Amino acid sequence: MATIVYQGADEMVTEHVDDEDLNYREDHWQIHQGNDNYVYVPRERVYTVTMTDPHSILDEGR
Numbered sequence: 001m002a003t004i005v006y007q008g009a010d011e012m013v014t015e016h017v018d019d020e021d022l023n024y025r026e027d028h029w030q031i032h033q034g035n036d037n038y039v040y041v042p043r044e045r046v047y048t049v050t051m052t053d054p055h056s057i058l059d060e061g062r
Contacts, residue, residue, distance in 0.1 A: 002051040004029060006041045019053045 002022040005014045006029070021032040029046055031039040 002049070004031065004041070004049050005047045007045040007047070012047075019051050022049070022051065 001016060002019045003014065003016050004022060005012065007013070015031060017031060017033075023030045023032075024043075027043055029041045029043065029049065031041065033039060
């Protein structure tokens with residue numbers, strides 16, 4: 001299970017998802033919310049990410 005806390009449009013948002021549904025891509029976090037629905041959160045708006053099985057989370061730009 002993964003938890004991501006980020007600044008939404010109006011308030012702080014906490015989402016709990018399966019580890020497989022949370023990925024880091026280039027400069028944003030990608031949250032899969034079923035079917036073909038994704039939320040993209042810029043890394044500047046993310047406060048914390050907790051994962052039980054961190055799978056290949058690499059910031060290749062650093």
